[in-house]
Amino acid sequence: MWKHLTACLRMRIKYTVFLVFVVALVIIEKENKIISRVSDKLTPRQTPQTPLQVTIVPPLAATKQNDSSRFLFTRTQLDPSRFHHMKRRLENFTEVRESDPERRLPSWGKKHILLLATTRTGSSFVGEFFNQQGGNMFYLFEPLWHVERALTLETGGTNASAAGPAYRDVLQGLFLCDFTPLESFIEPAPVDHVTPNLFRRESSSSLCEEPVCGPVVKGVFERYRCRTRRCGPLNFTLASEWCRQKEHRTIKSVRVRQLETLRPLAEDPRLDVKFIQLVRDPRAVLASRMVAFAAKYKNWKRWAVDGEVPVDDDEVRKLKGNCDNIRLSAEVGLKQPEWLRDRYMLVRYEDIARFPMRKATEMYDFTGIPFAPKVKEWILRNTQASKEVSGVYSTQKNSSEQVEKWRFSIPFKLAQVVQKVCGPTMKLFGYKFAESKEMLTDKSISLIEEKNFS
Structure with missing residues (x-):
């Protein structure tokens, strides 16, 4: 009796081992196929260059x-x-x-x-x-x-x-x-x-x-x-x-x-790239460059004093080329083609200067990266922002003066040139034209159109 039970037990163990072995082989085979398919998908595509x-x-x-x-x-x-x-x-x-x-x-x-x-x-x-x-x-x-x-x-x-x-x-x-x-x-x-x-x-x-x-x-x-x-x-x-x-x-x-x-x-x-394109009023950019790179903008300063700006000058063509490049890139991004779907964000400098915490939050939400408290502290410390009743951090009052400071440093004649050669770019980004010298320097008139680019 005891010998019979022992023999039965041994047979069951052999069958169990055999069954486990077969199941293991099946699982391994399936995993190999899955890994192979995933590997094929993850193999970088060759881009002709x-x-x-x-x-x-x-x-x-x-x-x-x-x-x-x-x-x-x-x-x-x-x-x-x-x-x-x-x-x-x-x-x-x-x-x-x-x-x-x-x-x-x-x-x-x-x-x-x-x-x-x-x-x-x-x-x-x-x-x-x-x-x-x-x-x-x-x-x-x-x-x-x-x-x-x-x-x-x-x-x-x-x-x-x-x-x-x-x-x-x-x-x-x-x-x-x-x-x-x-x-x-x-x-x-x-x-x-x-x-x-x-x-x-x-x-x-x-x-x-x-x-x-x-x-x-x-x-x-x-x-x-x-x-x-x-x-x-x-x-x-x-x-x-x-x-x-x-x-x-x-x-x-x-x-x-x-x-x-x-x-x-x-x-x-291999990458998860997000593109953030930062733009600014081209009139403000020119005014800032004339100060920062004075030696390179001697012609512009002379034109502002001596007479009309030659529209066929290399410097003017360069200005137009820069504006066109910025606009063309933004047009591609805003159209959200398949390769840029959920990967592109357009931000105006003027909006960041007026609402730094709000725009920083939007940028971090866009990237999917947690917004660290130390970044918020840095923004508050460097913009002197105060908390609004709505709970949104803003420096609208103080930064508005900085944002539009350029309006009082650029001659109206040069602002007109920028508006002429960069008109389509300004319209796309919501920058209003100044129709006169008085309008350019009138603080009560905003040259920034409220616009949502999302």
Whole structure:
């Protein structure tokens, strides 16, 4: 009897083991199929890109600007021994992606914010809304400055055909915490991924935090040194590692001309990019630039005094081109094509200056990133905002004076020129025309139309 029971028990154990083995095989097979399908979906799509053709020559004279050599570009000559490394890095990002896990896998939960603007629109102030987040935010201030500088032509302009792809590829690398594309444009070139020459390093708190703050090197001058602590030259390897530990990444840039050129970033499955375009009344921008870059606006000042503005002048055409680029980018964004669906937000500087807390809240809601209390404290401290009865923080009274201060510094003649060449842009963004000098300087008349761009 006992032997019979033992034999039955052994048979049951064998059948149970066999059944478990079969079930395990089935489960493993199904999981392999699921993983295979998911992997196929996550494989980055190949976006056709024209290789960047940049022709570069050293400066014709040993001129210097900002304590570093300036390189002039032409379309006919190339110095391969000096710049071959830059061209190769730009044309072979595939090799980097294969060796870098983050370039091959999607960044689940990570947000990538690109703040787009032009100079003198308040972008540095708005960028602080994200820079002050700290903690889980990796913020970079104007990294494309180096790219624009490297692609500057002898005539003073930028090689637009080369700049667009270069900006896009460098931004893609930075969002993936890869600084090698940017290193290709820094002069002098970094040594072992270390440089003391990163533009405005001190404006990116992430690059001055302890993990990235290396020991001071005697005899090495760092022009844009950190203010919060003494740090040595920037080590891009450490910066990359610190970037990967952050949950979100924000880049502020005034150098991208057309939003359409950044479409590959929006379609990159490894990224979750949100674009915030900051705009400002072009009359205010001109007035601000005439003060900040006085040497470059001598013609405008002369026109304001001596006579009529030549509408066919290069400076006027440049103004029109800037306005058109801003408007065309905004038109693309506001139409919300499939690749930009829920990825684009338009914000006017005037609205931020009048309602800083409200607009900051809207921007954080748009990005899906929690609005940190320390950012709110910074905004209150730097705008002297007070709480309104409605519970919405605003600096409407004080900031309105700052927002429209330009109206009393720009000659009406120049305001008319801006209204003529930038009319369609002003209408799109809700900036009213001043019909007379009296209207321009009348504080009781607002030149800002209340408008909702959502």
